[in-house]
Amino acid sequence: MTVLGYRIPMMFSLLAWFVVWEIVGQLDLTILIPPFSGVIAAGITMLPSQKFHDAITITMTAFLAGMGLSLLVGIPLGILMGRVKAIGQLMGMWVNIFESSPLTAVIPVLMALLGFGQATIITTVFLFSVWVIALDVQVGAKHANASLLEMGRSFGASRFALYTKILFFAALPEILAGVRLGLIRGVKGVVIGQLLVAIVGVGELFELYSRNFLMEEFWALVIMVFAFAFAISETVAYVERRIEYYASTR
Amino acid sequence: MLNTVLSARNGQASGTPEAAVQVEGIGKRYPGGVEALKDVTLDFPAGELTTLLGPSGCGKTTLLKIIAGLLDPSKGQIRVKGKQVHGPGPDRAFVFQDFALMPWATVLRNVAFGLELRGVAKAEREATARKYITEVGLTGFEQSYPHELSGGMRQRVGVARALAVDADILLMDEPFASIDEQTRRKLQEDLLQLLQIEKKTVIFVTHSIEEAVYVSDQIVLLSRRPGTVSRIIRPNLDHSTDLEAARRDKAYLDCVDEIWQTLKQYLV
Numbered sequence: 387m388t389v390l391g392y393r394i395p396m397m398f399s400l401l402a403w404f405v406v407w408e409i410v411g412q413l414d415l416t417i418l419i420p421p422f423s424g425v426i427a428a429g430i431t432m433l434p435s436q437k438f439h440d441a442i443t444i445t446m447t448a449f450l451a452g453m454g455l456s457l458l459v460g461i462p463l464g465i466l467m468g469r470v471k472a473i474g475q476l477m478g479m480w481v482n483i484f485e486s487s488p489l490t491a492v493i494p495v496l497m498a499l500l501g502f503g504q505a506t507i508i509t510t511v512f513l514f515s516v517w518v519i520a521l522d523v524q525v526g527a528k529h530a531n532a533s534l535l536e537m538g539r540s541f542g543a544s545r546f547a548l549y550t551k552i553l554f555f556a557a558l559p560e561i562l563a564g565v566r567l568g569l570i571r572g573v574k575g576v577v578i579g580q581l582l583v584a585i586v587g588v589g590e591l592f593e594l595y596s597r598n599f600l601m602e603e604f605w606a607l608v609i610m611v612f613a614f615a616f617a618i619s620e621t622v623a624y625v626e627r628r629i630e631y632y633a634s635t636r
Numbered sequence: 637m638l639n640t641v642l643s644a645r646n647g648q649a650s651g652t653p654e655a656a657v658q659v660e661g662i663g664k665r666y667p668g669g670v671e672a673l674k675d676v677t678l679d680f681p682a683g684e685l686t687t688l689l690g691p692s693g694c695g696k697t698t699l700l701k702i703i704a705g706l707l708d709p710s711k712g713q714i715r716v717k718g719k720q721v722h723g724p725g726p727d728r729a730f731v732f733q734d735f736a737l738m739p740w741a742t743v744l745r746n747v748a749f750g751l752e753l754r755g756v757a758k759a760e761r762e763a764t765a766r767k768y769i770t771e772v773g774l775t776g777f778e779q780s781y782p783h784e785l786s787g788g789m790r791q792r793v794g795v796a797r798a799l800a801v802d803a804d805i806l807l808m809d810e811p812f813a814s815i816d817e818q819t820r821r822k823l824q825e826d827l828l829q830l831l832q833i834e835k836k837t838v839i840f841v842t843h844s845i846e847e848a849v850y851v852s853d854q855i856v857l858l859s860r861r862p863g864t865v866s867r868i869i870r871p872n873l874d875h876s877t878d879l880e881a882a883r884r885d886k887a888y889l890d891c892v893d894e895i896w897q898t899l900k901q902y903l904v
């Protein structure tokens with residue numbers, strides 16, 4: 387961000403917003419916006435509590451399981467869609483539909499099928515994240531340097547070696563971009579899943595705080611979820627920057 | 637002085653002992669209808685460097701990839717040491733115009749990659765790779781990545797990788813075309829020097845007349861698309877005494893001129 391020609395560091399602009407928040411909160415305009423200092427205080431008391439700890443554990447379990455599944459399915463699916471024309475045509479339309487559809491609407495159906503537990507939430511994380519991963523990987527696999535694949539074939543690579551030693555790495559920039567977007571969708575999926583199932587984890591906390599108008603705790607939790615999503619996507623973005631040179635020699 | 641040989645092989649039984657690669661009646665039509673090659677019949681003598689020379693788009697790369705087994709011909713067959721081949725094999729190694737180096741792998745791993753694909757143990761393949769890295773003059777760059785190297789150095793990696801698999805036949809597709817002129821001359825000289833140590837049959841594609849005359853034992857002139865063999869010329873330059881002097885040799889200049897007179901007719 388730049389103001390009057392000066393580059394403002396992101397931390398600084400965040401700080402400015404927090405100051406605005408504090409002022410609005412102190413004015414006591416609405417119960418929905420407590421002072422920022424109160425939110426921080428609530429966050430600090432929340433962090434060491436057993437309840438918070440349990441919520442994070444169950445949430446992370448669902449998130450990691452769902453994401454793991456997404457990567458295991460999304461990356462091979464995307465690679466096949468990118469390399470095998472028939473699969474690309476067969477799956478492409480469906481993956482695009484799912485990627486852009488409001489999947490929240492199917493969570494009740496999932497609950498009916500899988501019950502009110504972790505299975506539903508893991509499936510929600512999976513459904514939220516897998517499509518964007520598959521689509522990005524497809525682009526990467528499709529546009530992978532053709533002469534690298536020819537090189538592999540000319541030196542006698544098996545199909546498996548071609549895919550795992552060459553294609554995967556050639557498509558890695560797009561794979562990482564897909565993973566980054568998938569992770570963010572996954573965070574959304576886990577929270578929405580827990581909110582709708584409404585009995586576990588971070589979703590339960592959200593429900594509890596908002597029902598009882600504990601807005602300080604509520605906002606503290608929102609900030610933590612945001613911070614988590616931001617941190618993981620930045621981590622992937624960091625790796626993406628590290629491998630930028632892959633693309634430069636294409 | 638110039639020894640021009642007719643292209644048609646006069647009904648000889650296949651299996652002429654000194655031919656490392658035989659191309660027999662090769663035709664290639666791409667899906668979509670482009671006829672790239674038409675009835676190409678050619679012998680590549682063992683231990684010699686043969687160039688395929690012709691205007692851009694005449695099917696040189698297509699022919700080389702068919703010989704490599706990377707493309708299937710529509711007609712005809714390829715024999716390597718008398719045996720018909722259908723796909724890539726350990727007897728042939730390819731050097732790519734765009735180098736085709738894995739950007740995520742070090743020079744060492746790139747050079748050893750052909751051996752890695754063959755399942756050679758790490759220590760062994762790296763020892764072999766180091767030997768060829770030295771041979772192409774890249775000692776000290778084993779741990780560098782391709783993006784840290786100049787174009788000329790990258791192609792040295794490509795050449796080392798092809799040598800490392802110890803194939804008898806090297807297939808080089810315009811290996812120096814995307815490299816600046818000065819570096820290219822040096823690479824040509826180094827290639828000739830290298831070939832004096834490593835006895836290889838080389839099939840070398842180029843669109844540069846000067847390059848073809850300088851490096852070749854035999855030059856195959858291809859006609860415009862669909863490519864057919866138009867003439868075969870042997871420059872007979874003497875490289876053994878002085879690599880530099882060959883470029884000033886009268887035989888060199890005459891040969892360049894003669895090829896130019898032939899190729900001119902294919903230009904519109």
Ligand SMILES: Nc1ncnc2c1ncn2[C@@H]1O[C@H](COP(=O)(O)OP(=O)(O)O)[C@@H](O)[C@H]1O
Nearest residue numbers: 666670672691692693694695696697698699861
């Ligand atoms: N995959 C392909 N599909 C259709 N046409 C192709 C393909 N590859 C090459 N061609 C055509 O075949 C002709 C010969 O190509 P190529 O062998 O690359 O020529 P050269 O290497 O001599 O420049 C060109 O006209 C080119 O456009």
Ligand SMILES: [Mg+2]
Nearest residue numbers: 696697698810
């Ligand atoms: Mg070409």
